[in-house]
Amino acid sequence: MEQRIRPDLATKVVSVRKLLAGSLEHHGRLTYASSLGAEAIVLTDLILTHLPQIDVFTLDTGRLPEETHDLLEQLQTRYQQRIRVIYPEAGPVERLVAFQGVNGFRGSVPARLGCCQVRKLQPFRKAIAGFSAWITGVRRAQSAERSRMDSVEWDGQHGLYKISPLLDWSEADVWTYIRSRGLPYNSLHDQGYPSIGCAPCTRAILPGEDLRAGRWWWERSGPRECGLHERTTTRRTAAVLG
Numbered sequence: 719m720e721q722r723i724r725p726d727l728a729t730k731v732v733s734v735r736k737l738l739a740g741s742l743e744h745h746g747r748l749t750y751a752s753s754l755g756a757e758a759i760v761l762t763d764l765i766l767t768h769l770p771q772i773d774v775f776t777l778d779t780g781r782l783p784e785e786t787h788d789l790l791e792q793l794q795t796r797y798q799q800r801i802r803v804i805y806p807e808a809g810p811v812e813r814l815v816a817f818q819g820v821n822g823f824r825g826s827v828p829a830r831l832g833c834c835q836v837r838k839l840q841p842f843r844k845a846i847a848g849f850s851a852w853i854t855g856v857r858r859a860q861s862a863e864r865s866r867m868d869s870v871e872w873d874g875q876h877g878l879y880k881i882s883p884l885l886d887w888s889e890a891d892v893w894t895y896i897r898s899r900g901l902p903y904n905s906l907h908d909q910g911y912p913s914i915g916c917a918p919c920t921r922a923i924l925p926g927e928d929l930r931a932g933r934w935w936w937e938r939s940g941p942r943e944c945g946l947h948e949r950t951t952t953r954r955t956a957a958v959l960g
């Protein structure tokens with residue numbers, strides 16, 4: 719049963735809907751790249767409940783945990799198959815594995831980024847083709863890199879606008895929304911995984927660790943990102959999107 723949420727969170731929800739509705743009016747064609755993480759549950763629900771004109775997709779890299787597939791099935795059922803699932807091309811994956819081995823991404827940061835390139839970035843580019851803007855569920859509190867983001871930016875890396883409606887949401891906001899609506903979520907979140915990516919590249923975090931410390935945890939340096947959020951962006955403040 720749906721529960722009431724705090725007035726301040728209700729205000730944030732209204733702001734997200736306003737930003738998305740304004741963006742839709744301004745850009746015409748919008749797509750949401752769902753990570754299937756907790757933030758994605760919030761945005762998927764808001765979009766498919768209130769703004770179904772917005773396209774929603776997720777990337778299946780071929781290395782996702784079974785728990786993520788279980789969640790995807792629940793979401794597909796709840797929202798009637800509205801989530802497009804995009805896969806990497808077989809040829810590039812086969813060449814990658816032939817070159818670096820099946821788990822070659824552990825060899826170095828460049829090898830890992832090479833795997834993310836083939837399994838995430840190339841399918842992502844295919845998924846956003848033809849859209850004027852893409853939506854992401856990142857929050858400023860997740861990392862230092864993300865703390866510098868703006869809710870509307872020009873994504874110079876991919877050549878379209880990038881809209882981040884949840885930047886100012888806290889982790890507590892996200893979970894309050896999920897619980898108030900009784901939404902499904904990835905069961906790994908209950909096992910210490912605040913951020914979930916591919917199975918071999920994600921572990922649970924320890925108390926006090928950074929929220930993204932469980933991603934590519936073996937790397938001593940590196941961006942803790944797959945490359946989708948590289949900041950070759952230029953800030954564009956568009957009043958129409960406020």
Ligand code: SF4
Nearest residue numbers: 823833834837916919
């Ligand atoms: S997260 Fe790991 S398995 Fe997934 S695409 Fe990146 S390097 Fe490859």
